Amino acid sequence: MVKMPDLVLKGKAIKLGDNISTDDIIPGRFAHLRSNLPELARHVLEDAVPGFASRVKLSDFLVAGKNFGLGSSREHAPVVIKMSGVGAILAKSAARIFFRNAINQGLPVLLCDTDKIGDGDELEINLTGGMIANLTSGITLNCSKMPPIMSAILEEGGLIPYIQKHKGFVIIS
């Protein structure tokens, strides 16, 4: 079998605080737009980070504190974050449902000590190895490992492509 090259992402950090909720990501007052994802994506993080949708650039990284994505099960939250161009989310911790939803959408969530990353820092993320190089500060960060089944889902680009390929769940020990 040919070894796949490491998957590497490069981009700039947009720093956020602790406890960014799904109501911050998609305020409930926009629920009527949930079947119009491009329109919904224009309001991503609107209350928490004014002007976010116009500020975010392709392949930027969201770099948050603890408990990112707490709250609702609305999978629209990672969907619109991904649609806005964000390449990956880095956080000290992520709420359970959001974490699973993001991976199911093929949006990487890496858990690491985000205090070591400043707003605007240039980062290079090696998804395969779970390593983040902060090109601005020169520091390298290790990310905590996710269960192998989640890595496999992420590698396929999300849960739906994973299921289409495997026709079910495969436990990797």
Added chain:
Amino acid sequence: MGKTLAEKILSLKSHGEAKAGDVVIADVDLAFVQDTTGPLTIRQFKESGFEALAKPQQTIIFLDHAAPSPAQQLSNDHILLRCFAGETGCRIYEVGEGICHQLIAEQFANPGDVILGSDSHTVTAGALGAFATGMGSSDIAVALALGKTWFRVPESFLIELKGVFLRGVYAKDLILYLIGQIGADGANYKALEFGGEALAQMTMPQRLTIANMAVEAGAKVGLFPGDEITRDFLMEHGRGDNYKPLYPDAEANYEQVILVNLDQLEPMLSLPHAVDNVRPVTRVKGVKIQQAFIGTCTNGRLEDLAVAAEILKGKKRHPGTRLLIAPASRQVLIRAIEKGYIQILIEAGAAILPPGCAACLGLHQGVLGDGEVCLSTANRNFKGRMGNPEAMVYLASPATAAASAIKGEITDPRDLM
């Protein structure tokens, strides 16, 4: 080695030995969606090439979050959901039937079941001993088609309860207190398992309020054992045959044990804008409120309306405070009418809303204005939650909400009892 409730249920449903930290594939007994997450689930189901449901009779669509619909886009989402039910033969609960979690408790959940919902408060059914948890649309779409999902078996915290609630103190005060202690992410990925001598007197409505908010401490499930109270509740709701006793093993391994003496609790509040920002009511008294909201999957049950009616009987809401009341289900509304609670509440100045989620999530039926303060019996007070990031939401028990509606400011319910 002994098993926790989580390990017991997931061992049974994965047909093997499941212990904390394992990843298992488990059978799903029941899967449901609601009207704000269902449309994406259905689109993903179809885009995946799935056509048939694994278990049509154990697949349910609830129209409760935007019900009746306040906007044309949501009305169209409702059409999509109704069409899917017609095509696949799944169950559908129409506008006005009630909140998904209440209907799951009244009609479906049993001890030992695995229940998935595309709603984070699916954990509510843990009150009946069901491993019930919220997931997103992709996971639910796959579960609808395959009848299975994967879980990482959670480590468990044992919440050991003793004593009895004092007058004016309720299950809501207990769970708010606990979330304040544990923190909004303190039980992330974990199971909260409730035990201890106090359970013998803890009613199913109380358990539902507590399990409902387990997710606000980050937990995957909030589990109660299947005991005599569970059996009696199932018998009352016509499915006594589904009862099976479900207890953790005596030697089960818990990551943490948290002891709470109910006698020592007092009325609690969660302050804006975080559920774990918890203080005793006595320390927040006097904050003016423009709206009091009694309802939701946390506190919209008959017992909650009974407490509100007891406090509001013969009294009036403060002229500066709107009082909104939404029963959690049609059955709750009918019983509340029979018992005379609805008449008392209307005479006290309440606006009665149809059974459903109502004002909870900021979509309709009670959106707040700029700078307004709401005291709500719901489970979330995040910024923007009730439709306006310039508003403030406090969370409390129905008793505190009723007392505060009379005074027009945050009030200790014991002052009016």
